Amino acid sequence: MIKTPLDDWISRKTGVQSGTLRRDAIEHYQLIQLRNTITLAKEKSNYYLKSLAAVDPNKIVSFDEFSKLPYTFPQDIKENPLNFVCISPNHIERIVSLQSSGTTGVPKRIFFTKEDQELTIDFFDYGMRNLVGPTDRVLILLPWESPGSVGDLLRIALERMNAYPIPYGPVSNTNEAIQAAVTYQANSIVGIPTQVLSMARHKNGDLLQGKIKSVLLSTDHVPNSISRAIEEKWDCKVFNHYGMTEMGLGGGVQCSARLGYHLREVDLYFEIINPETGEVLPEGELGEVVFTTLTRSGMPLIRYRTGDVSRFISGTCPCGSVLRSMEVVKGRVSGKKRLGKFDISVAELDEVLFSIENVLNYQCEIDERNGKDYLYVNIMKADFNNIDEDVVHHALQKILAVRNEVVKDRLKVVVNIDNQQFEGSNGTAKRQIIDNRKVKVHI
Structure with a gap:
């Protein structure tokens, strides 16, 4: 099995001889870059000047010390993105506006310098070699x-x-x-x-x-x-x-083993946290992905909460890489809704619905009528073949929350199948479960 080309890439970026890269060298590099990033952000960013006012970068000598720093939330950027910019507007090469799925209002704006974009090109170059x-x-x-x-x-x-x-x-x-x-x-x-x-x-x-x-x-x-x-x-x-725009588009990519992503550790530091308590979780535990930029000059982000759910994979990758592997992201912290005693998630819907031949996409909504929950599933199918509605109902029964509530007659599933594209099905909009009930439980 071929080792990921990202190993040699990170060796070059960290000044380590090819073939001799070790975890301690990567972590030593990351700690130096974390201190540099904090120093830059405190000096140039109005947001971090306030949020990190009591932080001395020179005292961040371990990842444990770093984990005590406050988080950055998407809403913080949305409220005033310019507060995060650390460079003259003349040096901003690209501005990307991001509208959150299913919401309206002012979008987040992410700023990149030419050098920031060069970092992404470099990562794409070696990542695509997989x-x-x-x-x-x-x-x-x-x-x-x-x-x-x-x-x-x-x-x-x-x-x-x-x-x-x-x-x-x-x-x-x-x-x-x-x-x-x-x-x-x-x-x-x-x-x-x-x-x-x-x-x-x-x-x-x-x-x-x-x-x-x-x-x-x-x-x-x-x-x-x-x-x-x-x-x-x-x-x-x-x-x-x-990847996501906030992290510079590229975050990690699978190697020839095609297990988890090998992470872009030379430019980003990743953590997995408990989304409710904010506590950093041990390796192998499922939680929310958090990242910090290590080399970004235009708009550095420190402990940015992504809302994505994943975990670090223990042990060495079969390809032999020393890079960390993160399990393939399947959903978001906000991607679960409660049906009775159990949750239903986008990840579960994805697996059962896309397993049906000719299903191309779907929309899902939950509503309430006369004391009963209604799950509306709108299926977009290929235009040359039909899908049996009973097949969809049978597939949905594989989801514990659906099966349990249907059996107890507290849920009615309504399936609509057609070949018409619905809003968002032809773009980059993320699938989500829209909950229209007055009383909701968000996990």
Whole structure:
């Protein structure tokens, strides 16, 4: 099994001879960079000048000491993003506005310098080497037309490794995306999970069978059911990438073992915390992902709470890397809703619904009428084949919360199946359970 190329990348960035990288060298580097980041933020950021006023960077000599620092929340950025900027506006190369799923109002704004974006390109360059190499032809199904967009940075990274990028953009017409892959002889695809799934499950998806060797899914949580469906359809290997705009787009990527993500530890420091108490959890325990930027100059973030749920994987990766591995993210802290005594999650819905042949996407809402809960599931299907409604009901019964409440006659499941795209199904909007009940339980 091939070791992830990120090991050599981090060796180069930390000044360690290739092949001799160890955990203690990475952690020593991270502690130095954490102190540097705190110093920069206290001097240049109005937000951290106040929140870290009592913190002496020189006294952060251990990760335990660092874990006592306050968290940064998405709402903090949303309220006044300029308070986080540590550099002159003249040096800001790109500004990204983020609207949270299912909300309205002022979006978060994230600022990047040219140097910040170069860090991301460098990570993409080595991260993509897990699945493609020189001369491979990569169809990029991500936004790319704006300079500095994720697809544009990926294009630059692929060119550096002498691969052939094919910028296309998010899929709005599935058949046209398939034809583009055929026309340009793509043998690798990078895209949004549900959009790549729609290509694999399209009536012309067979045109790519045996021609695609690797797929990288990004921008959203990736259910195992989607990965399996794509792999079985095209006889390829599916890799997962973890990243968000706030962390500079790239956070981690799977290696040839395709277990957890190997993390971008040279630019980011990750923690897993108890989302309720804020306590840092031991390795292996499930909790909320928190990160701190280590090399960002434009808008450093310290102990930023992502809302994503994962855990660190104990032991050494089968590929032999010394980098930390984090379990593939399947959901969010806010992604669970209570049905009776149990929770229902987006992750559970993903696994049972995407396992059904011809399901491309779904929407889910919970409402209450006359003392009974109603679960409304709107299924988007491929336009050339039908889905038996009973199959969907049977699949939903595999979820404990649904089965328990249906048996006790406290829940009615209403399924609607059509081939019409609904709002958000063609973009990067995250799937969520919309709870319209007056009395709700949020976990």
